[in-house]
Amino acid sequence: MKFAWIDLRTVPEAHRTAVVDAAVHSRVAGVVADDPALLDDLPPTITRVLLVPEPVDSPHLVIAPVDDQDQLDRLPSRSAFVTVSDDRTLKLACAAAERLDHTVVRFTDPTKIPLEIVIAAADGASGKLVTVVDDLVEAAIVLECLEHGSDGVLMAPADATDVFKLARLLEVKSPPLTLTTLTVESLTHNGLGDRVCVDTASHFAEDEGILVGSFSSGFVLCCSETHPLPYMPTRPFRVNAGALHSYVLGPANRTNYLSELRSGSKVLAVNADGRTRELTVGRAKLESRPMLTITARSPEGVVVDLMVQDDWHVRVLGPGGKVLNVTELRPGDELLGHIASEQRHVGLPIGEFCKES
Template identity: 50%
Template structure:
């Protein structure tokens, strides 16, 4: 969980509404150079006062009285201190080139709180340098972001990003989305042991290979199924194959009609996936992560109907390419060539209870068979 901060300085008439929203949905820090505006932030949230070289001394003194965290421009460190003993002091650095980047690295390595704004260019290389230089620092690093898309990118720099981001909202709703982005992570799914009940060789059909921008682990794949209420875990091509190299970015998934699982509890048809689509990679422990689709390959192949049943009697149906190198994952990370499955074998699957409409869970009568 990363820290979500909002910059209230340019909110204008939106200030009251945005602050109310941000307090309600769990924004951690409210940054301002206006003591009156900070005073309306409730004590349950962090009041972050920003003092810059152009801040009048009388205003800076008022900010020091109210702040939970007093952030001083690096040129002002030592000139102001918080009035309350429990309040903290931090440093702000605007990075405009190599010299100020070095200053940011020095302060972030020793300061309890550091706020950095990168102004010299839109690349993330200066942030990469800062993160690398302060890898073992114990303080908290917050970075300005320009918009919600930039927040997503910033938090992924060097796979770990800063400890939080600061966004200036432009409308009500931005704060909620920022908190969602900062929450990060994905849900863990409760996988079940499914029992194979039947296999049927079918005629030709169109199967989909999902090629992703990620390197799968050997106990990882994607969930696919003909029914929204029952899917099996199909392995990635991380296990050796004859006549060809492994392709650890690929899952030879299932027929084009099949569901797969993605973020926000939404399913997608395999045929709907495109370059840039997001789906869940799922391992045999039920851990999930968001994976970006690089492309899909849809080709006509002989198909195999795999039928299974869950411990509660739910029916699961997957139609995949009828080829032994398509593999399902089972308990303990076991790997099963689908053409060698037989009645009674155990594989792993997921049996959500919600039916779906355009991928979203719904509460209405819907029956699939």
Template identity: 55%
Template sequence: MSKLCWIDVRGLSGIRAAVLEEAIHQRVDAVLADDIAALIDLPPTIRKVLYPAGDLPADLTGVDVVIVDPDTHGHPAELAGRHPDTEFGRYVEIVDAATLDLACVAARSDRWCLLHFKDPTKIPLEIVIAASAGASGSMITTVADVEEAEIVFGVLEHGSDGVMLAPAEVGQTTALVRAATDQLAHLDLVELEVVRTAHVGMGERACVDTCTYFGKDEGILVGSHSKGMVLCVSETHPLPYMPTRPFRVNAGAIHSYTLSVGGRTNYLSELMAGSKVLAVDVKGRARAVTVGRVKIESRPLISIDAVAADGTEVNLILQDDWHVRVLGPGGAVLNSTELRPGDRLLGYLPVADRHVGHPISEFCLEK
């Protein structure tokens, strides 16, 4: 699942052609323009959205959605009755309590609503999202940049259905689509069979403290090799000698890979406050979370070797202590020092090798 990405090409001059080419390549959901001519050559995979600069054209052939100002063009429901082959929505600029009420009405009743919030606070957006709960229409919020889009996607945990960005340069559309896709992903987890464990002496391990609570069946994927990782559980489960820390994963030795956003990997050692990692549950549902702190300390270590059904070998080196745990099938919480050959773990097998964290198809031997 991903959020909707609309690209606004109004006012773009020198870079319009390049932005449209990038939008087509990235398969954005919609392009918005103020004249039909700018939309004609777009492929059918992209929704063509018109926001007329003046009067509503009599002929809307080739336009999928028309965004209107009701005071200028008429009410969306009335216009939809006159143009049954076209969807209509309304534009609302939220500047005060009265326009906030209009936005709530639009979000509840219209097929589309395009919202622009004058002030930087996200409280009005929270109110509109809450007011539109259960509505069948889609709410698109204008954003100034990709960073704001990431925030809008997460407001009230649900976020706006989508965002609209007017790119200032080529590359921003790609970043926007990546940010939208990273909100919620799905990974195909596999079962791994433990083949051996070994105490390997002292080393540095990293605890990854995030800015969010993990669920009881969530953790992060960690492994010594880029082609195989184990799901390390967060500290959400009670321990006899210390309080739970449901924001933390005792993740493993500092050389280990973990999965980040956009298909990238990071070494645990390079994570820092503000980094992004994927929180993954036992069903493979993944979400991006922000790192608040990484604690690296010297501890005894244990090496765990496991194998997937296809023969892929996976290694994970953890702190050698009973309270450090991993997840097994069905959400079983397994103490790392009690693992024995034949025990089953949950893991993930990325299909590509890595170069500076990016997936790439090349020969790479890890052992």
């Protein structure tokens, strides 16, 4: 679980009360100060962190700076603050992160390579790595660095609004989805139409794809091009997704038409177990191709319709992540899909009557 600490040391006194109230309300994990009086009245749900020049006796979590290995070895507590500015202090931060309960690290240079090295060194360690960040943009980067990220971030907010925004960064962005087994009922050759290939800025796993459908009520899990194909190289960043009118499921349960996707848009990668993650679109490529409509039905009787390029190399996923070429599908075959409980208005779920056909 990622967490955030709020640094009160540079927050103007006029904003301090509002910042603390926001930290309590948004359940920020910790508050950092150099004055114990600012921490004494905080509720027990918040970690009270006293950041001081030298270790002291205190009921709060005390973190003091260390600058060399000797200081680290003699440290009376199991928490330290390390400023990384060169190779020596980078090695010190790695040693601290490997053995201490809490290691707060501030990096003086803008590159994230030293952070990646500390994250790698601390991999598997039981302690927590907390990285000092200047703003919300840096916090988002640090929390995902090296696909692992710092366990926590320490940020001095400008005001209470920054606290709430930081808390939202820590929310689970991509909860799992419930997938269902769809049974193919019919296949229809449609002739020429416009289809969209979605090229993302990330690799898909072999059992991952994106959820696409003609109706907002249901989607089919379209396979990425991670599996070998004759006559062409694999493109593990791509999904040959479907006709331009189709809905594609994105983060926060929102849909877009495939025709709306642009470089920088977000889509949801979904694997055969329903685990999801947010991906950034690098390019959406629209071309005219012969089209094929797959009509399937869920166990509850919901009709799911997907129009894709009518070619053998276009694939969807079946139960267990089985790869299925669309031109080889037959009535009775099983696909993986997702049934939505709400209708859509401009991509947002809404509880209204809507019939699609």
